[in-house]
Amino acid sequence: MSATGELLDGGVRLAIPLLLASAGELVSERAGVLNLSVEGMMLAGAFAGAVGARAGGSATAGVLCALLAAVLTAALQALLSVTLRSDQIVTGIAINALALGVTTYGARLYFTAGRSVPGFDRMPIPGLRDIPLLGRALFDLTPLGYLALALVALLAVLFSHRTGWGLAITAIGADAVTADRSGLPVAAWRWIAVLLVGATSGLAGAHLALADVHAFTDNLTGGAGYLAVVAVIAGRWRALPTVLACLFFGLAEALQFAAPALGLHLPTAVLVMSPYLLAVLAVSGLVGASRSPAALTRPFVREARSR
Structure with a gap:
C-alpha cells in the first residue's frame, strides 16, 4: 500500500x-442539549463492550x-440536564469524571x-x-465499521431539514418555548436526542x-468524545461539514503513524498534539464564524398557560 x-x-x-x-451529538x-459527557458515554461503552465480549465470548455480545x-x-x-434542568456543561464534566473513575477501577479488577x-x-x-x-479505506472495514458508516448516513437523512423529525429538532433548538406552544413535546424530544447520543457513543466506544x-485500557477514548463535540461545532451544526471535520481529525491522528512513510520528520509530540491543536483552531472562530442553535444549553421551562 502507498504511503x-x-x-x-x-x-x-x-x-x-x-x-x-x-452524529448523535449533532x-x-x-435540539438544544450540549453533551460534554460524550467522552464518558464512549468510555462506558468501550469498557462494557470489552467486559461483555469477554464474558459472552463474542464481539456481538460486547456491542450489546x-x-x-x-x-x-x-x-x-438527560435526567440531570433535561428533567432537573441542571447546567449542561457542569453535568457533562461530572459524568466524564465518574465514567473515568469507574472504568479505571473496573479495568483493574476485571482485566x-x-x-x-x-x-x-x-x-x-x-x-x-x-x-x-480509497479502496482499502472504505471497503476493508470491520462489520461494525460498515454499520457505523451506514448509521451515520441514515441519521443524516432522518434528521435533515427536509424531514418532520429534522424540522421538529431544529424548531426546538431555535426556540423551545415557541416549539412547545405549537404542540411539540420539547422534553420528550430532548430525552430522545440525548439517548440517541448514548446509543451512537456506545457504538463508538x-x-x-x-x-x-481488541482490548480495553485505562482512558481508552483519550479525548475522542471531546473531539466529537468539537467536530459538531466546527461543522457549524450541519451534517456534511461535521463529517468532514471528523475525517480531518482522523487524518490528523493517523499522520502520527504515516508521517515517516510520507517523508515527514516531525517531532512526535507535535504529531500527537496535532488533532487537539486543530480542534482548538476549529472552535476559535479562525475557520469561519458560526451560529449555534439559539436554545443550546438553555434549560426548557414551560410557561404557564391561561385557560
Whole structure:
C-alpha cells in the first residue's frame, strides 16, 4: 500500500468513532442539549463492550453491552440536564469524571489477567477493496465499521431539514418555548436526542475496544468524545461539514503513524498534539464564524398557560 493509501486507511478507521459520536451529538445540539459527557458515554461503552465480549465470548455480545452502558449513562445526562434542568456543561464534566473513575477501577479488577478480548476482524469487499487509494479505506472495514458508516448516513437523512423529525429538532433548538406552544413535546424530544447520543457513543466506544485494539485500557477514548463535540461545532451544526471535520481529525491522528512513510520528520509530540491543536483552531472562530442553535444549553421551562 502507498504511503497516501496508508494515511487514508488509518484516517477513516480513526474517524469512525468520531463520526458515530458526532452524529448523535449533532442531533442533540440542534435540539438544544450540549453533551460534554460524550467522552464518558464512549468510555462506558468501550469498557462494557470489552467486559461483555469477554464474558459472552463474542464481539456481538460486547456491542450489546456497550449500547446498554452508554444509553444508561445518557439517561443520567438527560435526567440531570433535561428533567432537573441542571447546567449542561457542569453535568457533562461530572459524568466524564465518574465514567473515568469507574472504568479505571473496573479495568483493574476485571482485566487483571490480561486485557485482550474477542473483537471484529476486517471484512474486505472483493473488487471494491482494490480501488486505488480509497479502496482499502472504505471497503476493508470491520462489520461494525460498515454499520457505523451506514448509521451515520441514515441519521443524516432522518434528521435533515427536509424531514418532520429534522424540522421538529431544529424548531426546538431555535426556540423551545415557541416549539412547545405549537404542540411539540420539547422534553420528550430532548430525552430522545440525548439517548440517541448514548446509543451512537456506545457504538463508538465498542468500535474503539472491539474493532481497533481488541482490548480495553485505562482512558481508552483519550479525548475522542471531546473531539466529537468539537467536530459538531466546527461543522457549524450541519451534517456534511461535521463529517468532514471528523475525517480531518482522523487524518490528523493517523499522520502520527504515516508521517515517516510520507517523508515527514516531525517531532512526535507535535504529531500527537496535532488533532487537539486543530480542534482548538476549529472552535476559535479562525475557520469561519458560526451560529449555534439559539436554545443550546438553555434549560426548557414551560410557561404557564391561561385557560
